[in-house]
Amino acid sequence: MRxxxxxxxDGAGDVLLSGPAVRAVAAGSxxxxxxGPDGAAAARLLPGVTDVLTWASPxxxxxxxxxxxxxxxxxVGRLADWRFAEAVVxxxxxxxxxxxxxxxxxxxxxxISGASVDYPGALLDVxxxxxxxxxxxxxxxxxxxxxxxxxxxxxxFDRPTGDDGRLAVRFTAVPPTDPRPTVVLHxxxxxxxxxxxxxxxxxxxxxxxxxxxxxxxxxxxxERPLTAAVAGRDGLDLGGRTTLAELAGVLAGAAAVVVGNTxxxxxxxxxxxxxxxxxxxxxxxxxxxxxxVPHVLLGDQHAGCRDTRARDCPVPGHxxxxxxxxxxxxxxxxALHATDxxxxx
Numbered sequence: 276m277r278x279x280x281x282x283x284x285d286g287a288g289d290v291l292l293s294g295p296a297v298r299a300v301a302a303g304s305x306x307x308x309x310x311g312p313d314g315a316a317a318a319r320l321l322p323g324v325t326d327v328l329t330w331a332s333p334x335x336x337x338x339x340x341x342x343x344x345x346x347x348x349x350x351v352g353r354l355a356d357w358r359f360a361e362a363v364v365x366x367x368x369x370x371x372x373x374x375x376x377x378x379x380x381x382x383x384x385x386x387i388s389g390a391s392v393d394y395p396g397a398l399l400d401v402x403x404x405x406x407x408x409x410x411x412x413x414x415x416x417x418x419x420x421x422x423x424x425x426x427x428x429x430x431x432f433d434r435p436t437g438d439d440g441r442l443a444v445r446f447t448a449v450p451p452t453d454p455r456p457t458v459v460l461h462x463x464x465x466x467x468x469x470x471x472x473x474x475x476x477x478x479x480x481x482x483x484x485x486x487x488x489x490x491x492x493x494x495x496x497x498e499r500p501l502t503a504a505v506a507g508r509d510g511l512d513l514g515g516r517t518t519l520a521e522l523a524g525v526l527a528g529a530a531a532v533v534v535g536n537t538x539x540x541x542x543x544x545x546x547x548x549x550x551x552x553x554x555x556x557x558x559x560x561x562x563x564x565x566x567x568v569p570h571v572l573l574g575d576q577h578a579g580c581r582d583t584r585a586r587d588c589p590v591p592g593h594x595x596x597x598x599x600x601x602x603x604x605x606x607x608x609x610a611l612h613a614t615d616x617x618x619x620x
Contacts (some may be wrong), residue, residue, distance in 0.1 A: 279304040280354070280362040280384065281324075282375055283314060284335040286465065287519065288538030289419070290314035290321070291545055292566065293365050295440045296423035298323045300363060302435040307357065311336055313465075316519040317538070320444040320545075328353065334374045337465075337586065347378060354382035361386035363430050365423045368405060368415055368562070369584065373398050388430035390422070403429050416561045441567045442545035446523035455489040456530035458608055459548075462505050463498040464537040468580065468588045471535055471553040471596045476505045478601040479533060484509035486605060491529070493522055493539065531608045535596075536563055544568045549611040551604055555588075555595050556581040569614075571607035573599045 283293045301323025308318040315329045333339045362379045364372035372389030376398040388401035405413040462476040490510035494502040502514025527546035534540045536554045549569040556576045578595035
């Protein structure tokens with residue numbers, strides 16, 4: 276089959292959100308993904324992905340590497356060796372595909388598709404223009420998976436028959452070891468502005484345990500002090516003890532997941548687990564809320580930090596999330612567990 280490169284250069288959650296578009300491309304092509312270091316593990320879980328290449332982009336990463344000609348030359352050489360027939364560059368509304376498209380063109384890729392508000396010149400063969408004005412063909416407030424599907428469709432890759440368009444990953448389920456329903460608390464986030472206070476998570480763990488739930492706390496290796504503090508004596512601390520694939524299995528066995536707007540929320544959606552979403556409005560919930568799974572959205576979506584894309588909260592006291600009482604989380608878990616249906620925000 277034709278070998279096609281799909282590019283998504285940011286985090287694990289963003290790569291997971293590209294899954295439906297990847298499946299569209301993979302329906303008739305052999306797909307390789309080019310991802311950033313934080314997204315590569317997620318790409319390996321996506322159905323339809325055959326190979327994964329990793330590269331740290333100076334124009335995408337929050338902590339970008341320096342721009343060095345030798346690094347760019349090495350990437351161009353690697354891509355040229357793969358002889359891709361074409362490339363689909365997936366970006367969010369605040370990212371440009373053009374610097375990446377330049378490198379892809381230098382690597383000899385003849386057909387490149389992407390969404391750009393800027394004139395692409397010879398860099399894109401298929402260009403969608405984002406916006407809500409006359410002549411724009413990619414609405415700004417689409418959920419991220421649907422934005423990616425629009426880009427793939429413009430390139431000629433439609434969602435295959437029978438594909439429901441939901442998020443999906445390859446994972447192995449973890450057999451239950453406890454008769455109680457499990458609630459997973461994932462207190463960490465790469466962006467501080469998206470974190471519910473640790474003491475709130477700890478209180479939620481106590482309330483959930485007292486209500487008869489088995490509490491499991493997850494996080495990365497650098498979050499072990501946080502996960503240990505949240506788990507206390509009431510929860511099982513898995514901080515730093517799971518790979519991303521193993522975390523998917525843990526989440527799949529849960530009655531609900533309590534998490535901020537970070538990658539674990541999208542991983543939960545990809546395994547079909549309901550989400551209590553502690554969503555900081557620094558980015559729009561319309562685009563990044565848990566996609567097509569039952570969920571409760573908590574957090575003041577009209578707070579002063581709204582749409583700032585701030586990494587550190589610009590409002591003293593972090594009111595958008597600190598104002599969410601742990602009892603509301605318990606109520607949300609109970610509602611999701613009882614109804615297994617979406618609950619209005």
